[in-house]
Amino acid sequence: MNIESPYFHPDMETLSRPEIEALQLHRLQQTVQHCMQSPFYREQFKQCGLHPEDIRTLDDLRRIPFTTKQDLRDTYPFGIASVPLEKCVRLHSSSGTTGNPTVILHTQADLDAWAEALARCLWMVGLRPSDVFQNSSGYGMFTGGLGFQYAAERVGMLTVPAAAGNTKRQIKFITDFGTTALHAIPSYAARLYEVMKAEGIDPRRDTRLRVLAIGAEPHSEEQRRRIEEMLGVKAYNSFGMSEMCGPGVAFECTEQNGMHIWEDYYIVEIVDPDTLEPLPDGEVGELVLTTLRREAMPLLRYRTRDLTRIIPGTCPCGRQHKRLDRMKGRSDDMIILKGVNIFPVQIERILLQFPQLTSEYLITLDTADDNDTMLVEVELQEFFTDDYGLLEKLTKEIQQRLRDEILVTPRVRLVPPGSLPRQEGKAVRVKDLRKKY
Amino acid sequence: MTINQLSIFIENKQGTLLQVLDLLKKAGIQLIATNLADTVEYGILRIICSDPQKAYEALKGEGVAVAMTEVFAVEIDNEAGRGADAIASFVNKGVSIAYLYSFIVDGKGILIFRTDNPELAAEAISNDGLCTLTEQDLSSLV
Numbered sequence: 001m002n003i004e005s006p007y008f009h010p011d012m013e014t015l016s017r018p019e020i021e022a023l024q025l026h027r028l029q030q031t032v033q034h035c036m037q038s039p040f041y042r043e044q045f046k047q048c049g050l051h052p053e054d055i056r057t058l059d060d061l062r063r064i065p066f067t068t069k070q071d072l073r074d075t076y077p078f079g080i081a082s083v084p085l086e087k088c089v090r091l092h093s094s095s096g097t098t099g100n101p102t103v104i105l106h107t108q109a110d111l112d113a114w115a116e117a118l119a120r121c122l123w124m125v126g127l128r129p130s131d132v133f134q135n136s137s138g139y140g141m142f143t144g145g146l147g148f149q150y151a152a153e154r155v156g157m158l159t160v161p162a163a164a165g166n167t168k169r170q171i172k173f174i175t176d177f178g179t180t181a182l183h184a185i186p187s188y189a190a191r192l193y194e195v196m197k198a199e200g201i202d203p204r205r206d207t208r209l210r211v212l213a214i215g216a217e218p219h220s221e222e223q224r225r226r227i228e229e230m231l232g233v234k235a236y237n238s239f240g241m242s243e244m245c246g247p248g249v250a251f252e253c254t255e256q257n258g259m260h261i262w263e264d265y266y267i268v269e270i271v272d273p274d275t276l277e278p279l280p281d282g283e284v285g286e287l288v289l290t291t292l293r294r295e296a297m298p299l300l301r302y303r304t305r306d307l308t309r310i311i312p313g314t315c316p317c318g319r320q321h322k323r324l325d326r327m328k329g330r331s332d333d334m335i336i337l338k339g340v341n342i343f344p345v346q347i348e349r350i351l352l353q354f355p356q357l358t359s360e361y362l363i364t365l366d367t368a369d370d371n372d373t374m375l376v377e378v379e380l381q382e383f384f385t386d387d388y389g390l391l392e393k394l395t396k397e398i399q400q401r402l403r404d405e406i407l408v409t410p411r412v413r414l415v416p417p418g419s420l421p422r423q424e425g426k427a428v429r430v431k432d433l434r435k436k437y
Numbered sequence: 438m439t440i441n442q443l444s445i446f447i448e449n450k451q452g453t454l455l456q457v458l459d460l461l462k463k464a465g466i467q468l469i470a471t472n473l474a475d476t477v478e479y480g481i482l483r484i485i486c487s488d489p490q491k492a493y494e495a496l497k498g499e500g501v502a503v504a505m506t507e508v509f510a511v512e513i514d515n516e517a518g519r520g521a522d523a524i525a526s527f528v529n530k531g532v533s534i535a536y537l538y539s540f541i542v543d544g545k546g547i548l549i550f551r552t553d554n555p556e557l558a559a560e561a562i563s564n565d566g567l568c569t570l571t572e573q574d575l576s577s578l579v
Contacts, residue, residue, distance in 0.1 A: 380446065380502060382502070382504075383444070383445075383446045383502035383503060383504045384504065385504070386444030386481050386483065386504055386506050386551075387535065388474070388476065388481065391479075391481075395478075413478045413479070414446075414478065414479055415448055415479070416446050416447070416448060416501070416502035417500070417502055418500045419448065
């Protein structure tokens with residue numbers, strides 16, 4: 001591997017659009033053919049009268065029915081697999097908090113391809129074998145653990161499987177091992193900084209941290225900038241989901257303007273979540289992915305429930321693989337308040353424009369006199385004034401700016417620093433106490 | 438000419454006031470005067486105490502939202518009208534008072550107040566010969 005090269009896979013990363021599309025068609029045809037081994041897809045194809053030979057152009061993709069999370073649940077655990085179980089070497093599973101868990105099977109080739117995809121991402125943001133990579137993801141079923149582990153090793157970095165939690169130990173590893181790159185969910189990166197500050201550790205002076213991979217949790221650009229400022233790093237957005245192996249589906253390049261989705265691995269579509277009609281680049285809709293390199297469990301036109309858009313135009317970095325905008329949130333995360341659709345990230349974006357506030361917040365939805373109410377609790381960075389007037393003015397200003405963004409007026413409550421609950425896992429930002437009728 | 442006051446941001450929740458006072462108790466701090474107004478969402482507890490620096494550190498170390506603020510402590514005679522006279526000195530100078538609380542100790546009235554223009558307030562105090570208390574004066578009261 002030439003460490004001077006900006007590319008981990010020069011052949012794939014420098015493909016032109018026509019080359020990408022030709023490769024995609026070829027791999028789509030192979031994938032559809034391969035799906036005939038899956039009892040689920042064989043039945044799907046039969047029902048819509050589709051034969052693998054019918055896929056002649058990329059547009060023929062639309063003849064294939066969508067696959068949903070419900071399909072994964074209905075076929076739990078192994079019903080979608082396209083290979084016999086003895087060919088599989090690993091499975092990952094979602095938590096199953098809202099029904100049957102979903103199971104994703106992997107052959108060794110799947111695991112290798114996954115590690116290669118994410119290694120490509122890490123290389124793209126400038127990580128090299130001389131870096132020390134610390135992974136603060138939970139290991140086990142959560143794909144952010146093993147996924148980053150194998151990918152970072154594939155790059156050739158010294159990789160620290162610190163796993164989730166135990167923040168003080170996490171910081172000790174960072175300082176003792178000279179960690180230069182960290183994978184963390186955004187709320188945890190903010191938490192690390194708070195604990196460092198309390199321990200008298202200045203991340204710029206006392207650590208070698210320079211790159212942060214952040215993902216798995218919706219967050220705003222303001223949150224990213226704040227994390228960069230706190231830790232003195234460049235933070236890159238990472239996108240993945242267990243249904244698509246895990247992290248490594250899409251990742252930002254050093255331009256930090258959208259995440260390149262690896263189109264030699266996936267065909268990306270954005271569809272209107274109601275009509276399921278494809279939307280042009282630039283318009284926000286549901287992300288739909290078709291795997292092109294999966295052996296054990298290819299998924300065709302999988303509805304991710306994630307809302308985003310494709311950023312139109314080409315990236316100055318030169319890669320022609322399309323760029324996904326940061327996730328607007330899952331369609332499941334959307335709050336409907338008094339009939340208005342609101343994403344928690346919209347609220348975060350406004351709150352983080354106030355330097356007086358920490359990056360923690362809690363949204364509580366409730367019912368009062370049969371009306372929806374929203375309370376937004378925000379934490380003061382430090383107690384900077386003992387003037388009620390100034391605090392009142394700040395509260396009013398936050399409320400006004402939120403109203404302009406989400407079109408309903410929430411109640412805003414200032415709370416003392418450190419008083420909102422911190423999570424070591426994904427942050428809980430919304431509590432819904434509303435009466436369900 | 439000013440003294441240190443502790444200003445503590447507390448949530449309007451049962452038990453939060455006691456938490457703060459318990460921490461001060463553990464640190465062996467004696468309160469001289471306190472002030473807490475009723476507001477809907479939160480309160481600012483203002484405290485004049487025997488050792489503001491030590492109290493500040495004790496609270497800060499426990500993660501309490503505390504700020505050290507500078508206020509004036511003016512001593513007046515314990516007679517009708519002396520409060521009005523003192524405030525008149527400031528008003529005549531154009532100094533506005535942000536908040537004020539008072540107490541009586543050893544037969545003297547003590548006014549604690551904050552202003553946005555401490556220089557001008559100090560001028561008023563010197564010109565009109567008002568008596569201000571230092572932190573040592575206050576600590577000797579306890």
